[in-house]
Amino acid sequence: MFIGSSYSLIPVLLVTGILFLRFTRWYSNAPKPHQLSEFIPFVSNTIQYLTDAGTFIDRVTGIPNPNDVAYSKELASSGSTLVKFYVGLRPVYIVTGAGNVQTTLGSPHLLDGNFLQLMLMDKHWGMTRAEIDKFASDESGRGKVPAPGATGSPDGERYWLGHDRLYAEYLSSRKYSDALADSFYRFFVGSLDRQYPLNEWTTVELSTLLKSTMAKSAVKSLFGSRIIDLNPGFVECYWEFDDIAGSLGWGLPKFLQRRSISIKDRLHEMTRKHIDSAWEWFDWAANPEDLAWEPHFGSRLSRETARWLRDRGFSNHAAAGHTLATLFGLNGNTVPITTWAMIELIKDPELFRAVREEINTAYALDPKTDSHCIDVRKLVNLPLMQSFYVELMRTHVSFNVTREATQPLVIAGCPIEKGALVQVCSRIEHYAEDVWGVEGHPASEFWAYRHVKYVDEPQQPEHKWSAGETQGKMPQKRLFAMKGRPSSFLPFGGGYVMCPGRQFAKQEILLAIAILVMKFDVEFLEWTDSKGLRSEKPPRDDQRYAGFVAMSPDRGIKIRETSFAEQPSTSTAAISSAFDSALHRGSTHFRGGLRAIVNKDKTHYDLAMSEYFKHWDGQDIENETDDIRQSRRKDYSSLTRQYYNLTTDIYEYSWGQSFHFCRFARGESFSRAILRHQHFLAARIGIKNDMKVLDVGCGVGGPAQEMVKFTGCHVTGLNLSEYQVNHADNYSKGAGLSHKLKFVHGDFMAMPFPDSSFDAVYAIEATLHAPSLQGVYTEIRRVLRPGGVVGIYEWLMTDEYDNENLAHRSIRVDIEQAFGIASMVQVSDALKAVEAAGLELEVHTDLAVDKDGLDTAPWYWPMSRDIKYIQTGWDLISALKHRVSVALALGLLWLLAAVHIAPPGAIKTLNTMAKGGDALVAGVLFVIADFIYGVFPVLFIWKLNMPTRQKLGIMVIMAGTLVTMGAANSRAVIVSDTLNKSIEVSVKDGMNPAKVFVTFGVASLLASIEVSLLIILGSLPKLRVITKLTLFENLSSSLTSMIVKLWPGTQSSISKPRSHQDYVGSDVELNESSRRNFSDHSGGHHSSSIRAEPDSRGQQHQCRIQVTEGYTVIYDQKSKQPKSYV
Structure with missing residues (x-):
């Protein structure tokens, strides 16, 4: 039995031996890839590859590196399409040639593209081994149909497919990609508007501007505004990470990269804080499922990714790592490419002009807002813009598409062992002369028109020949046609593993270029080196980023730019600003009155009159319809702006710097009553020292100044009228308060502030101009921090108003026309708006009504x-x-x-x-x-x-x-x-x-x-008569004061107002469960609600209140010192 079994093995051994000999002979005769030389085997190439990838790749490919004239054309001189080297003991192959590239990228069963992501999950994301194994054990692939013979993950979950579907559904789809583009556009334009005033030349360093403003706008659009608010210095930390992300991925020992790991950990802590906060504060039940953007998670992609990770057992730490990796993919390409785009445009004024002309055709009228904006879909399909974009990506992205051999294979006749890495270098493919070269423009040169072709355009019957056309010759139009084949264009990877955010990246880059080109005139000043000093050399690609991402310029460019008013088909906001500047001319420096009026430009004043009064002139009150009122609401922005263009000087001369009414005590002067009205509001909503406060509709800043002087808070004033903002700035500087006052030109229906920016918000007779109270209240709620309080003096009609009564209607229309109100509403409408906006109403009272019978005369x-x-x-x-x-x-x-x-x-x-x-x-x-x-x-x-x-x-x-x-x-x-x-x-x-x-x-x-x-x-x-010739020395008010409170999770109970006399001479302990209303008897009869707020630890402060004739003193229970006076 034993002998027979031995004889039976002889045929098997013979066959095995024959096959081994044939394989050995084949292997010895098989083509061999070119072996890259090195001074110290397994060491020299490894060090250069990990520390100076740009020079290494140029040495391999033979592409001239302007920084190293002594490069070696090893790949070109060898005649081979493959080159082999070692990283440590691991063999690496770089392949070239169309067929070899297609084999590498199109053989997922032989070459695995997931290994690199698994490595980044460890080195960048910070996942645990158990979390990484969920992906690693899923061999079913990324296709809808599982890979043949794949076992899948132990829990049956297809992790790769599920992860890819997030991007397919919430990033690639038009609905959500357009929403992301819209939010990026809004954030980027708003930030530029705040930083760079119209028609003022400013010197900036281009890359610094984009790394700050563009990157922050992109982060907010994708991940929400809270990630920035929660983490001061977030963007700066990201760019530190961007410098070391490539080398960090290879997993060198910690003692060799302590600084890199420290930077990564610091950024990871910031993204973790954001993830934790978003899960804590976002209300999944209260928000619609398809909400395109909100401040906590940001885009729906971010929100659904967080939910997908949590539902599959991944920790918040892993989710934070995922955010970190997405940040790198987002900004690591878009910001450098946009920087290069602007450099190329600045170097070539003719190209700048052509690009500006083409972008101008992408502006369209938005039917929702009746304003001009960029049509993103049209922009990304413009022929020159597409060619410009492809050429930028071709020449400035260096990305090594890497695969791992899961079994032995053959490429170009050369054997590749299992476990080897196979790379396709975009730098090689992008510079292939036979693919990309054009006569007069070699592949190594940037040429924006490389991918544009011209075709004859059929002549229309009404076509008129221009001076530059030859009659009888067909006019031509541009079309986009990429010069090279798609398989040779690899800025985002290739095959089944590609950057999932590539569509959004393209939109962001082209939008950023469009905004900068259409918003600014630019003058070149100088090139700068890494220390900011003047450089004689123009920038080149920074080789530190080679192989991983888009390469930033290796030096800076200092420019002088000015924001200008675009043509009518571009920016409505800039046009409005230019019109206002022309109208007011030098009157910005006058304090209202006759002098300011007579300095107006008469032509522009007539245009402003026409623009404003067109809403009322020729209107028959009897036949007024809802459509007429709706048209005024729709045009509220222009209506309000022109109203204050016409009336600001009159208000300033008559009112001073505070444009609001007030109640009066007996014999009280106007100026004193105005101040008391403002002090009352400050005390009522609890404004304190160093709080961040927003003044919605700030006028020329009178109340804001008084809030600062009375409480020591920091006030930001928001105003739609640029003329009033300029006045407010002048007044605050003159008062020496500019260090605590800031005035912003913007619309309160879309405030240019991050969520939860302010501790308190107030609006004094300003939101009457809003087309929708719910809309402006919702914006107020957004920018108010949780637990903050907002106080509003609102103009409202009583609920006894009857629109069918022509006398009532006539009164309303006269008031609306006289005070720039698009459409007045009633008290009940305002209360519904408060509730719909998600605010919790604490108290509201009609200040026109003498509830206590203490007024000696009616207000009117x-x-x-x-x-x-x-x-x-x-x-x-x-x-x-x-x-x-x-x-x-x-x-x-x-x-x-x-x-x-x-x-x-x-x-x-x-x-x-x-x-x-x-x-x-x-x-x-x-x-x-x-x-x-x-x-x-x-x-x-x-x-x-x-x-x-x-x-x-x-x-x-x-x-x-x-x-x-x-x-x-x-x-x-x-x-x-x-x-x-x-x-x-x-x-x-x-x-x-x-x-x-x-x-x-x-x-x-x-x-x-x-x-x-x-x-x-x-x-x-x-x-006590004041003899000064001023206005309103005896004035009363009829306003509805609304105090609204934002405090998630609590209910507010308002007790019946009690008379001031009930508390005279008494001490009252005040806490959260005991809130009382007081009538202020210092003159006028305001109804107030005072409450204690939790401190930073959520605990309740005890306060003692001493009420005396004339004022109320609030004492701190601990220090026994007075906290405020009412």
Whole structure:
């Protein structure tokens, strides 16, 4: 048995021996790849490959490296299509040639592309071995049908396919890729607008600008704004990681790369903080499934990836690593390529012009916003832009597509052993002359038009031959046609393993180029070296990034750029800014009033008038429809901007720097009442020292300044009117408060701030301009931190308003037209908007109603001229002023318009505002305002920008009227009513000169009486009369004050307001479960709600409140020191 078995083995041994001999003979005769030489075997090539990949690849391929003239054309000189070298003891093959490349990328059963990702899961992502094994054990592949004979992972999950589907569904699909592009566009443009003012030249270093602004915008669009907010220095840390990411992936011992690991760990901690926060704060149940973007996770891709990882048992630590890896893939290519794009455009002004012209054709009218914006789909399909993009990727991306041999195989006749690495170098394929070369433009040269071809365009019947065309010759149009074959274009990998974000990367790069080209004029200054010093050499590819990612320029470029107003088919915002600048000219430096008005550009003023009043002129109140009101809401941005273009100077002269109404105590001056109104709001919402506060609709910054002085907080003012923002900046600098005040030009319907940016938010009579209260309240909620409080003084109609009542409707329309309101709403509508916006209403009260019966007169009495409410001499003057002052101002403006000093449209503006004031009284809805009264001081005329003859003429007229005395109070009131009507008739009749001149003379006479009364009453100290010629020295308000609280997870209960007298002389302990309302008796009768807030540890502070006549003191229970005064 034993002997027989031995004989039976002889045939097997003979066959095995024959096969071995034949294999040995074949192997000895088989083509051998070129072996790359090295000084120390297994060491020299390894060190150079890991530390200087760029020079190594150039040495292999024979492509000239401008930094090393002594390169060796080893691959080219060998005649082989393969080259072999060792990294450590592991053999590596670099293959070239179309057939070999296709074999390498198209044989997933022989060459595995997943191994590199598994390695990065360990070195970059920081996954545990058990988590990595989930992917490693899944041999079913990435296709819809599992690979033949694949066993799959032990738990039956197809991890590779599931991971790839996330990108296919939520990144490659048009819906979500467009949403990502839109959010990137919004963030990038907004950031540039804030950094670079219109028409101001700024010197910048290009790559620094893009590494900061572009990268941050891309991160926010993909991962949400919270990742930036939670991690100061996040973008800077990322770029430190970007420098070492390539070498970190090879897994050298820790003692050789301590710094690299430290940087990676620091960035990983930041992404982990973001993941933890997003899971804690994002409400999965409350948000729709297909929400395109939100601040916590950001895009739907990010959100669904986090959910997919958690559902399959991966930790938050692994998810944070996934975010880190995606960051590298996102910014590692897009920012360097965009930098190179701008360098190429700056070097070639003709190319810059051509690109700008083509981008201009991609702008379209957005039907949702009625504004011009970039059509992303059109942009990415423009022929020159596509050619430009492909050429940038071809010449500046160096990526080694790497596979691992899972079994022995043969490529180009050469045997490849199992476990060897096989690489296709994009740098070799991208520079193949036979593939990419064009006559006059070798493959080694960047040429933006390489992938453009021209075809004859059939002549249209209406075609007119231009000067540059030859008649009879067909005009030509550009088409995109990539010069080389797709298999030789490998910036994102190849085969079944490719960068899943390549479509978004293309959109981001082209969008960034389009924004920069259309927004800025650029001048080249100098090249700079790594230390920022002047360099004589232009930038080249930084070889440190070779083999892994797009190569950044190895030096900087310093440029001078200015943001400019684009053509009408580009940026509506820039056009509006240019128009406003032309309208106001030098009046930005004047503090409102006549001087600012007469310095307006008359042509632009007429255009602003037309743009604003088109919403009301010719409208029949009886036939007003919802469509008419909707059209005003739709055009709210232009309507509001033009309104304040027309009225800001009038407001500043009459109101000062605070454009809002207020309640009055007996004998209280306007300025004092205004300040108390602001102090009350600050105390009510708990503004404290060093808090970050947002002023929504900040006007020229008066309230913001007072909030800073009263509390020590930091205030950011947001305003749609660039003219008012400029004024606010000037005022804050003059007050020495610019270190705590910042004013931003922007729309409160789309605020240019990250989520949870502010500790408190307030809006004083500003959100009345919103087309949707829910929309602006939602934005306020977004930028308010959890637990923050917002206080709003809102203009609202009572719920008794009846739109079918023509008298009611007429009053509403007059108010809307006079105050730039697109469409007023009622109290109930506002309360619903608060709830719909996700805010928790803490208290609301109607400040126009005297609930406690403590008011001595109704708020509207000064405008009604009812003498029974007169309490002081100042009240008497206020009762006389309303009609006289309007008539005087109208007459004076007409006179200035007649001599071509003031724009004629100012008369209509002022008259409309006065009519709106009457409507306020008639409706008993809001404050009635004396928009203009008093006379302009004679000496002020010398400051006007007009010829001396005109100055002297006006001085003679005004001096004559000021010395005329003698008319009774009753007579003055009656005549002034008549005069106001006379002015209105005169304007409508075409401004009859004689009629208006007589009117002006009589009105000036009555004004002289006012001056006399001021002097007489001012001499009586007991009456506390202020003799300064200002406005609103006796004013009441009718506003609805809304305090809204954002505190997730808690409910607010509001107790019935109690009288101030109930608390006089008593000590009250205040905590979260005990909230009480107090009536402020320091003048005016505000209803307030005071509550204690948790400290940073979520614990409740105890406060003791001492209520006395005139003010309330809040003491800290621990220190026994006063915390604030109300």
